[in-house]
Amino acid sequence: MLEVRGLSKSFGGFRAVSEVSFAVAEGQIAAVIGPNGAGKSTLFNLITGHLAPTSGQVLLDGRDIAGFPPHRICGMGIGRSFQHANIFPKLTVIENMRAALLVHGGQGRNFWSRSDALYREESLALLRSIGLAEQAKAIAGTLSYGNQKQLELGIALASDPKILLLDEPTAGMSASETHEAIALLGRIAHERGLTLLFTEHDMEVVFSIAQKIAVLHQGRIIADGAPEAVRTDAEVRRVYLGEGHRHAARA
Ligand code: ADP
Numbered sequence: 439m440l441e442v443r444g445l446s447k448s449f450g451g452f453r454a455v456s457e458v459s460f461a462v463a464e465g466q467i468a469a470v471i472g473p474n475g476a477g478k479s480t481l482f483n484l485i486t487g488h489l490a491p492t493s494g495q496v497l498l499d500g501r502d503i504a505g506f507p508p509h510r511i512c513g514m515g516i517g518r519s520f521q522h523a524n525i526f527p528k529l530t531v532i533e534n535m536r537a538a539l540l541v542h543g544g545q546g547r548n549f550w551s552r553s554d555a556l557y558r559e560e561s562l563a564l565l566r567s568i569g570l571a572e573q574a575k576a577i578a579g580t581l582s583y584g585n586q587k588q589l590e591l592g593i594a595l596a597s598d599p600k601i602l603l604l605d606e607p608t609a610g611m612s613a614s615e616t617h618e619a620i621a622l623l624g625r626i627a628h629e630r631g632l633t634l635l636f637t638e639h640d641m642e643v644v645f646s647i648a649q650k651i652a653v654l655h656q657g658r659i660i661a662d663g664a665p666e667a668v669r670t671d672a673e674v675r676r677v678y679l680g681e682g683h684r685h686a687a688r689a
């Protein structure tokens with residue numbers, strides 16, 4: 439469904455993403471992992487059109503979409519969420535959901551003049567599926583960080599993507615929030631037959647749901663394959679053991 443070929447991005451003389459190639463099949467749950475600064479967010483921004491590649495291709499169902507603007511790529515079925523929660527903090531949870539559905543339905547300009555009924559059922563259904571129905575009337579900015587990230591996932595699902603890209607969906611979460619978030623992602627991907635590509639810097643977090651893992655280090659793919667093969671890969675272990683003291687220091 440999604441394939442990148444020889445994708446590179448330079449910032450001045452610095453190559454943040456270098457000759458990256460990998461593919462995600464329809465219905466697959468795939469992860470790109472790598473230490474901080476490896477190029478994960480840059481790679482996602484290249485796929486979603488938030489950055490234009492220096493060279494290489496991004497193929498969606500075989501069609502090269504590299505360099506297309508983000509709204510066009512979103513309209514073609516690539517949804518995303520960002521590394522930091524991206525919600526309207528002063529609106530209620532259900533208003534956030536309705537806004538996302540209205541924008542996707544092409545009625546964003548009429549949001550404030552429409553009755554509450556518009557997209558109410560759809561909003562509630564989405565909130566139920568992400569486990570936030572009980573907080574529908576809460577002000578989004580008052581939710582726990584984990585719940586705000588759940589809401590962000592719902593907002594990304596409102597565009598009904600074929601493939602969803604999530605940039606560090608568990609960033610900043612406690613261990614129990616991380617566990618719940620990963621379980622929720624797995625369930626939603628399964629229920630909707632969604633193709634999922636997500637980034638993560640913690641190698642252990644991904645193993646519970648990823649069916650395929652690509653490891654990025656200094657802008658390059660150093661391993662790509664089934665979780666067990668990646669986990670035991672000598673270079674991957676070297677990169678992560680070298681990072682070990684930094685992760686320990688942060689935790
Ligand atoms: P990751 O998401 O894996 O932590 P990033 O993709 O954010 O890594 O960053 C990869 C490298 O590219 C880092 O060294 C970062 O400082 C650099 N970088 C990212 N964006 C820019 C930019 N707009 N200009 C210059 N350097 C950048």
Ligand code: MG
Binds near residue numbers: 480
């Ligand atoms: Mg990042």
